[in-house]
Amino acid sequence: MSANGKPRSIISTDTFACVRCGLTVAAHAPDGARRNHCPSCLHSLHVLDRVEGGPSECRSRMNPISIAVLRTGDWMIIHRCSRCGELTSNPICGDDNQLILMRMAVRPLAQPPFPLEAFGDL
């Protein structure tokens, strides 16, 4: 509710510029949730401190490093801060770049530390 008692409009005109690709992004996703990463390059900004809680002083770029699948089947992006190494996980958004999501998902299988041929015999 806003100050004058009327319900706040769903439509928001807030935008932010992505720290990596410079794309101007609407701050709210189509489903109304607030975005925490660029839908084009999936990079984020380190503004929340997970260990201590509250805002972070770091404010540097967070790179997407992997995809995690929860038990519910939802995909999460794991971000790592390029300056302090902090890890965060954020749910993916409906308009996220799906080719980058897939590239992150298949990257471990492209560089396996053990031969995958043996799994064909199992």
Next chain:
Amino acid sequence: MPRKNPGRVRPQQPKAVQRGERGDAFRCVGCRLDVPMDAPGTAHRNHCPHCLTSLHVDHRIPGDRRAGCRGPMAALSVTVRPDGEWLIIHHCQACGGLSANRIAGDDNALALLRIAVRPLSDSRLPVNALLAL
């Protein structure tokens, strides 16, 4: 199998201080397996090689043992360093914290591969986007 492009080899720091009683084995919180402390390929054993479960003992710096949580950490996903080395992302079941740990030489390959193919096994939008190309 030797890796095709081993790249730059980064030697691991030995432990500066031995904290507490250093035994030669520990019992995994996830599967109760007795695990020897010596791991092939790494100086720091931080997860069970059988079920990949870890324990939340480090706060910000690896090895600082300053976390008051001590909850079990389940393997959430797998990521790759630019040099091709796999890391396991652990997720604390008690406080929700995340940490990234190098895999060891005796880690369960089937458990690792199961985590790695998990995003590809659901046939929702991203997989369909790739097939539509």
